[in-house]
Each structure stands twice: as C-alpha cells, then as structure tokens.
Amino acid sequence: MPSTREERPTKEKRERRYPPFWERAVPVAVGILALAIVIMIVVIVAVALGLFPGSG
C-alpha cells in the first residue's frame, strides 16, 4: 500500500523554478547592477562635491 508521502508531491517538487540558465543568470545580473548603482551614486556625489575630473 503506497504511503501518503508517495502519493502527494513533495514541497520541493511543487516549488516554482526558472529554467536553469535564468536560475543562475538572474542573481548574477542583479548583483552586478546593484554594484553599478552603488558606483554611480558615489560618482554622482563626487561630481556634486567637485571631486571628479571635469566636474569643476
């Protein structure tokens, strides 16, 4: 007699997944963009303070 556990799909099986490429690519892209935002904010503040070349 099959157990209830076998009849019901496990939680892992029901979890939504993106295709493998996007599972890996999305967090990498988000990380790079988050870093780019931080860099741009630093640059913008530097320009505002006149610390950047050509900003004077």
Next chain:
Amino acid sequence: MRATNIWLPWTSSLLSVVFAGFVLRRYTRRKGLHLLLWGIGMIMYAVGGACEGYYGAFGWQPLVFRLWYLFGAILVAAWLGQGTVYLLARRRWAHVLMILLLAGSLYGAARVFTAQLEPAQMTSSVHTGSELSGHAIVTPGVRVLTPFFNLYGTVTLVGGAVWSAWIFWRKRILLHRTIGNILIAAGAILPAFGGTFSRMGVPHALYLGELLGALLMFVGFLRATTPMGEQRERARAGRARDART
C-alpha cells in the same frame, strides 16, 4: 569622427520617439501614471538626443543647448524614475515626490533658461568639445542642480527595476518581467556611465551610452510586457475567450 557625433544621437532620438510611442500607446489602453511618466521621460530622452545631433551637425546654438541641458542632462532620469515610483511606491508618497519633482523641474527650467553661457568652456579640462557638456554654463548654482536629479533618477529607475527583478526571481514568477527589468536597469545606467567616461575624456562615450541605453530599455520594456511560453499561451487563450464572449 564628426559623423559619429551626428548619427549616434539622432539614432538615440529616433529610437526614443518609437519607444515613447509604444509606452504611450500602452498608457492609452491600460492607463497607469507610471506609463504616462515613462512616456514623457522617453520624449525628454528624444529631445536630448535631437539637441546633441543638432550640435554635431550644425554647431552651437544657445536655445538647443538649453533644451539639451534641461531635458537631456537634468530631467530625463528623474522623470523616468518617477514613473517607477508610481509603479512601486504608495500612491500618496508618489504624489508627494511628484509635486517635489514638478517644482524642482520648474526651478531647474528657470535657472537653465536664464543662465549665462560660454560655449568655449566646453573644451576646458579633459573635455574635447566634440560632445555637448554642461561646462558651457558659467552662471553659478545651475550645474549643481544636476546631481540631485540624477541621484533621484538612478535610485528610483535603476534601483526600482533591479528591485522588481529580484522580487520576481525570489518568487520564481513572471520570468519575462524579471528579464525585462534587468534589461531596463542595465539600459538606464548606461548613459550615466557614458557621461562619466565622457568626463574622463573618452570620445563618444556619452552618445554611445545613450544609444545603447535607449536600445536596452526598449528591448527590456518589450520583454517585460510580452509573456513567454505557458504564460503567453494562457494570455492568448484568454484573449480568444474574450473575443468569443
């Protein structure tokens, strides 16, 4: 070299007009202030590109410079970002920020259109003068406005798109929107990097950044608004059902 300073910005401008058309057409069908503001933002993007193309083709013209500085350098990122604010933030906060942006934009316009200009200053420092530059504004207190608008625009537009992509990824839903938001974020940050490299004396960096930025944002918008795979089939079935009833 000179031709690049003409066709790059003109292409950006043309692409931005088409992009704005897509966004505003979606606004007329679905409403949503975020779409209206993105459409206005892309028209500003187009005005900025057209002014740059004019400068490349015909040279210095004070009115064209003022329009470029106001729409292309000061306002565009902030207005696009305000669209994202309407999409993600509480409506009351979005309204408050909209009023501040509107007031700031009017003040910026007044300052830009009354500023004293000196085009020879565009060849100062590391600038070559081949691209338009805010150095031509010699009145104090005008250029200092730009970083505030751009900071707001970067945080809201790029940050909002990255945030949306992250939320969709965590829930593993709507892959097309995840991809679209990543492309929009990448496209939105490119002109800022282009401007930075331009300040460092890299030729064409600003105009190239703007063109690639407009292209990526457009592709991202189309991706985000076009369902993929099973979702597309469901959307198609839904439309067919609606047509029958």
